[in-house]
Amino acid sequence: xxxxxxxxxxxxxxxxxxxxxxxxxxxxxxxxxxxxxxxxxxxxxxxxxxxxxxxxxxxxxxxxxxxxxxxxxxxxxxxxxxxxxxxxxxxxxxxxxxxxxxxxxxxxxxxxxxxxxxxxxxxxxxxxxxxxxxxxxxxxxxxxxxxxxxxxxxxxxxxxxxxxxxxxxxxxxxxxxxxxxxxxxxxxxxxxxxxxxxxxxxxxxxxxxxxxxxxxxxxxxxxxxxxxxxxxxxxxxxxxxxxxxxxxxxxxxxxxxxxxxxxxxxxxxxxxxxxxxxx
DNA sequence: CTCCAGGTTGTGT
DNA sequence: ACACAACATGGA
Numbered sequence: 001x002x003x004x005x006x007x008x009x010x011x012x013x014x015x016x017x018x019x020x021x022x023x024x025x026x027x028x029x030x031x032x033x034x035x036x037x038x039x040x041x042x043x044x045x046x047x048x049x050x051x052x053x054x055x056x057x058x059x060x061x062x063x064x065x066x067x068x069x070x071x072x073x074x075x076x077x078x079x080x081x082x083x084x085x086x087x088x089x090x091x092x093x094x095x096x097x098x099x100x101x102x103x104x105x106x107x108x109x110x111x112x113x114x115x116x117x118x119x120x121x122x123x124x125x126x127x128x129x130x131x132x133x134x135x136x137x138x139x140x141x142x143x144x145x146x147x148x149x150x151x152x153x154x155x156x157x158x159x160x161x162x163x164x165x166x167x168x169x170x171x172x173x174x175x176x177x178x179x180x181x182x183x184x185x186x187x188x189x190x191x192x193x194x195x196x197x198x199x200x201x202x203x204x205x206x207x208x209x210x211x212x213x214x215x216x217x218x219x220x221x222x223x224x225x226x227x228x229x230x231x232x233x234x235x236x237x238x239x240x241x242x243x244x245x246x247x248x249x250x251x252x253x254x255x256x257x258x259x260x261x262x263x264x265x266x267x268x269x270x271x272x273x274x275x276x277x278x279x
Numbered sequence: 280c281t282c283c284a285g286g287t288t289g290t291g292t
Numbered sequence: 293a294c295a296c297a298a299c300a301t302g303g304a
Binding site: 286 | 293294295296297298299301302303304
C-alpha cells in the first residue's frame with residue numbers, strides 16, 4: 001500500500017511512487033491545471049486538488065475512491081520500474097520521469113481528447129477541450145470548473161461549433177465519431193482482446209493507429225501497445241536503426257517491451273519531449 | 280516568412 | 293502494400 005486515506009484526502013509519502021508534476025505533465029491527460037501552489041484535476045464530473053507539503057503529497061477530494069482508482073494507487077510501480085530497468089535505454093527516462101503513473105481515464109473522454117490531439121500540440125489540445133467544457137459542460141463542484149460534457153450534449157453540437165472551439169479540421173471527425181459510437185458501446189468493447197479492440201477503434205472517424213493506441217493505453221489500460229508519435233519517432237531513429245513506418249516502429253517496440261510497452265512508452269515520450277521544453 | 284505539434288484521411292500507384 | 297498532399301490553428 002503506497003497511500004493512506006484521510007477524511008477528505010489521500011496521502012502518498014513516496015515521491016518515487018507519486019510525482020504529481022510528472023503524472024500530469026507527461027502528456028497522458030489534458031484535464032488539469034497548474035496553479036501557484038497546487039495542481040487541480042477535473043476528469044469526467046469529478047474534481048481534486050493535489051498539494052505537496054513536507055515531502056508528502058495530498059490529494060484533496062470528496063471522491064476518495066474514484067481518485068484511488070483514477071491514479072491507480074493500488075499498483076506498486078517499483079516492480080514495473082525494476083523490470084524496465086533491464087533495458088539500458090530506460091535508465092535515463094526512468095530517472096527523469098520518476099513517480100510517473102499511468103492514469104485510468106474514462107474511455108469516452110479519452111477517445112474525444114485524443115481525436116483532438118492529432119497533429120496538434122498539448123497546449124492547444126488543452127485549450128480546445130477547455131473551450132468545449134466551458135461552453136457545454138455542467139457547472140462542477142464549488143463552481144471551480146466545468147465537467148466534461150455528456151454524450152448527449154456533444155451529440156447536439158454542430159461541426160461549426162467544434163470549429164468555433166478551435167478544433168479546426170478535426171471538427172468533422174468529432175461530429176462523425178459521435179454518430180458512430182456512444183460511451184455504453186465503448187464500455188462493451190472492454191471484453192475484446194487488444195488486437196480486436198484496436199481494430200474497432202481504428203474503424204472510427206479520426207482514429208488511426210496512434211490515437212487508437214493512446215485510447216487503448218490511457219482509456220482501456222492495455223499495456224501491450226506502444227503509441228508512436230513524432231517524439232517517439234525521433235527517439236526511435238536516434239537509438240535504433242531508423243525506420244519511416246510508424247506501425248513498424250510500434251510493432252518493434254511492443255516486441256521489445258511486451259506487456260510493459262505502455263509504461264515504457266510514457267517514460268520515453270516524456271524524456272524525449274523534455275529536451276525541447278514543455279508546452 | 281516557414282516549420283511544427285501525442286496524425287488521419289483520401290487518392291494514386 | 294506504400295507514398296504523399298491536404299487538412300485548421302497558434303506558437304516558435
